[in-house]
Amino acid sequence: MNLFKKRKKNYPDFWMDYLERFNAKPENDLSKIRFVVLDTETTGFDYETDRILSIGALSLQNNHINVNQSLEVYLYQHFYHAKNIQIHGILQEEPKERITELDALIQFLDYIGNSVLVAHHAGFDRTMINKALNRHGMPDLKNKFLDTSVLYKRTLIQSPLLPVKPQYSLDELAEKFDISKKDRHTALGDAYITAIAFMKIMQKLKTKKNFSVKKLLK
């Protein structure tokens, strides 16, 4: 019962609302599961010192993406590394509406709810968001995560000619699946590429023997 005691800690309402949504029974029908495909752009790759610059996310259900139900937020930066501008093309002075990290997290939690989260190299985005949550006194995300780079590897066939690489970049996936790389390196643009790749990967996985939603979300 220790668990319950922990939860009694005074978390803000938005966190409690977020938790509440996990009381619903998890969906087992693939076409009914809401996936949120997301990507974060950050100032760098250090979990401790680097910060989130923007979050892009879109929701995917039954192979449908509704454009007006997507999330794209840009965060205020108190400090940023010049080197990142080259990759992400986000200039601090760029006239984009910006919000604080906390506001971004509140919007994000409200947006994702209990959906299954999908990202390319998901571990990175997950840790980045968790660190941000922790900074504001919140525990880690409770959502299930799927990583398209891991799922992609499962679609590959065994062949002496095809050594499975340890990593597949989003560029490689876009190339393989013939997805235009327009808007690459913006959070929502990358999320879109990931989403299309995810649908194509799922199509391949679904036809494999032993596929089950339960196993996928384990």
Place this chain on the structure above:
Amino acid sequence: MKNTISARVADFLKNYPPFNEIDIKEIESLSEEISIVYKVKGEAIFAIDEEAHKYFYVVHKGAVILTKEPNDEVVDLCDEGDIFGLRPLIANENYKIGAKAYEETILYAIPIVDFKPIIKKYDEVGTFLIESFASNTRNPYSKSHRGKLYGASESSENAKVGDNQLLDLQCVHYSKKLVTCTENTMIKTIASTMTEKKVGAMLVLKEKLPVGIITDKDIRNKIATGLFPITSRAKSIMSSPVITYPKKMTVTQAQMAMMKSNISHLCLTLDGTTNTEAVGIISKHDIMFELGNNPAVLIKAIKRANGFKKLKAVRRQIMNLLQGYLDQNIPLTLTSKIISELNDACIKQIIKIALDKMEGPPPVKFAWLAMGSQGRSEQLLHTDQDNALVFEDVPDYLLRSTRAYFLNLSKIVTKGLFSIGYEYCPAEMMASNPEWCSSISEWKERIYHWITNPGPDQVLLSSIFFDYNLSYGDPDLVSELSAHIFDTTEKFPNFFLHLASGALQSPSPSGFFRSFLVEEDGEYKDFFDVKRRALMPLIDGARVLTLSHKVKSINNTAERFEKLAELEPNNEELFMACSYATKALLKFRTRHGLLHNDSGRFIALNKLTKEEKIKLKRCFKTIKDLQELLKIRFKVTNLLG
């Protein structure tokens, strides 16, 4: 709220009618409301009589096929940028036609609620939509679609195939009286002989084998222009090597062969290769009056295509032609030859387009090889692409940059092939893989390794690679490679044993009680895998037997068996049966593939008629006999024991 994705959608829509008439600001706000829908191949978007959706659709990627009752008659095929599903926009009733994803497709679903105000504001948009809807053509602006009402085009297409049926089957008449000379004959003598015999071309023979050909054009271009003196000898002006074909050619084939190589005379030899005696010659004039055939028109269209998109349209026509041939029950040998030539022309054109896209010409000579079914000229349907590239040896310090050039070229070509319907090879057996884009020495080394270390992987790789066929480039590189294979296998005959045992590893097609064996799990559970269980044993068997006989330049499985029947008269019956079985199975697969718009590899047994089942089972008996022969000849049991 405007975001990256809505901007992306707007950017796409603004290029296509009727959206190109609308102010960009309005497209942008419309784009925020749309849904992006992913459909797998064959998935329905809406069915006939289904309640109208709240959307109409724009094809972003892929293609959608519209059909109507009865018999799922094809109304239209929608490509990128085309709109469909307009009924709910115009009439408040259920769909009258069905829409299905013809290939993997991404759609933009445009909410009607948000689009209605735009129709009110822009007259042109409304007119466009109503015209599109009424005429069942997507783009009334284009003249080519006007009046092309469904039904009419379909039947006229069939009639056309019917008219040409005779042409396709008619064997071509060729002159058997060959006019020939040797490499040392003087040009003047040649010209007088040609005038005397009233022929337009003369064959140059060396030890009875054709080594070159001299035509009127050669004399005009090379002698009359002063490029060579009239005292030159045949050798200096002849076109070499000679393009040769087997003597049993139809009019259509002969004509296609000429168009393909852009030549006016065909040399016919005993077995169709330059390694046997010349028996006849066909001139363009011989077949000129029989012109006007569908495949020829297609070849022209292919050669004229300057982009991948145009080729894709031609490829669809090729599939129509194939369907027509099958419906007319034209012998498969002919059908597959014509279709393979057309496929081959497509690949050539793609490579040409790709070369134009490169920054400079190729640094050295190269050859593009088709492997697997394409290499065997057995590819009737779209299947995976298997290809490789071999380039001339370069000094070590140039190897990197040379390979980089060809890898770039290969990337463009494989992408082009992908865009006209050849799926990427899941095992990356493509020239865009650095492993399959190598210099001639590297290839030789690799082949040597396969033959001398025949593990299961090596046998598998060689069985795919050894069916190669030159698609484009330098034939000498290919001959060099073939010679190397024969030399090495001769030194290591043990390799045949492994190749034969590989051929015996395909799972059996039928069980103990002669029942079909079907797949036990996966996507195709309870389907019969006609490729793996029936075609592969024949293909593999033919390969190892012809290799052991050192038969050069014959890749087609049915033809290989025919050649084997000739080489081994005591086994003639079995080999002819194998040849027949190969053709029958291939036809079977093609029919099913066309029916389901897939590779035809998996067949639902419950959909087969009794007659079809009997036919299939008869093939299985032949396969068993062939496998017995392989076992005994190559003493495969020793390996297992």
